[in-house]
Amino acid sequence: MPTSPVTVDPRLLRAFLAVAEELHFTRAAARLYVAQQALSRDVRRLERELRAELFLRTTRQVTLTPDGERLVPYARRVLDAQDELLAAFGRARPLLVDLNFSGLLTGHRVLVRARELAPEQELLARYESGLTGAAVELLAGRLDASFGRFAGLAPALRAGLEQQPVRYEPMTIALPEEHPLARLTAVPLAALAGETVYAGAGNPRTPEWTDLAHRLFEGRGIQVAPAAPPAVGYEEFQRIMARTGHPILAVVDSPPLPGMVLRPLVDPVPLSPVSLVWRRGLAHPGVEALRRASAEVAAREGWLRRPMDGWIPAADEKVMNSHN
Structure with missing residues (x-):
């Protein structure tokens, strides 16, 4: 007698991935805005459905098992595909946009224009204080976009990200x-x-x-x-x-x-070179709104016109010219 196919709820994969990235159930629950008990229940349900132990839990730490490590890239691909599907049908999740810290105007003005261009999308501001700190969050899926000096990132971080020049500040x-x-x-x-x-x-x-x-x-x-x-x-x-x-x-x-x-x-x-930065392969209408807004505001304000006596490192000049 044939067995019923196994289906995995994306919510369970999102719970798993949060714990896999935080390696801490309390922090993962806070990140997902759920109770720790509910998060633990979802992880246990996923383990039952996959018939695999995904985490080793002790009173002091949480670590991934070999099966847990094997599941991480699959979970990310499934959740990225779900985001893409929902975006295609106008049901995209909120986009988390890092503005470094409150008071900096470049990212703020781009975000304001992006919200005007895509009023049906929820673009939520976050403040991570620096692009290196934000890049780690971008690659982990805890942020979606940020602003800053792309050439100043380590090559391993740049490899997983895309950028669009916004301003010579x-x-x-x-x-x-x-x-x-x-x-x-x-x-x-x-x-x-x-x-x-x-x-x-x-x-x-x-x-x-x-x-x-x-x-x-x-x-x-x-x-x-x-x-x-x-x-x-x-x-x-x-x-x-x-x-x-x-x-x-x-x-x-x-x-x-x-x-x-x-x-x-x-x-x-x-000059401080500022780019819009997002996770490579991220399909979300909010990202497209940010890219359009960046281009519009930069053109209107002349942000990408370098002064004759402007100074910028050669590595940054290469990045900023990459979209010309």
Whole structure:
């Protein structure tokens, strides 16, 4: 007598994949906005249906079994296909868009326009603080799109992502109000010789920004400030920066800091290259809306026109020209 074919509910695969990526049931349940008990029940049901043990559980840790490791790529392909199917019929899930942190205008303005272009889609903002940190989340499926310096990512991260240039954003320097250079309307790079400037050193989420600072300061007598205590939230960042007293490398649209002034950098004008970045192969109408919005806003604002005296590393120039 023939047996009935086995069908696997995609919800069970999504539960499995969350635990496989977090290796922690509590964190996985929080990520999926479900009770831990319900998540455990779904994983056990999947194990029964597949007749395979997927996790080894102890009081201290959760690890994948060989069958669990074998299931991971299949689960990802099934869930990607489901997303593509739903998108084709106008039922796409919400798209999670990282804007780095609140107050940066580039990603925010693109997101606003994308929502206008695709009002039927739910585009939800997230704040991951740096593209390297966001890239890990993108590849794991916990985010869908982000903004930042694509050339600054490790090759292993870039391999799983796609990008579209959005802006050459002029870089600035945030100076304490009492700093001698604060009286200038624009600060020549040469005037920063001998200064120690904060550029996120030690922050595991933003090494692409610190690397850009090192490239900019090389040969100019400017030092990158040592790592500061990790700050969670903008208010904590403000407090720590006030204690160090260091100038801060920033971009033209950076939100103001109390007790500091923002001055453009000149001679040359250093540029922060910003791309829209998303997971390779992601099929979602929200991504297409973001790409259209990026192109529209960039064209309207002249974001991809480089100033004659603009500075950018060669690796970034190659990335930013890749879509020309």
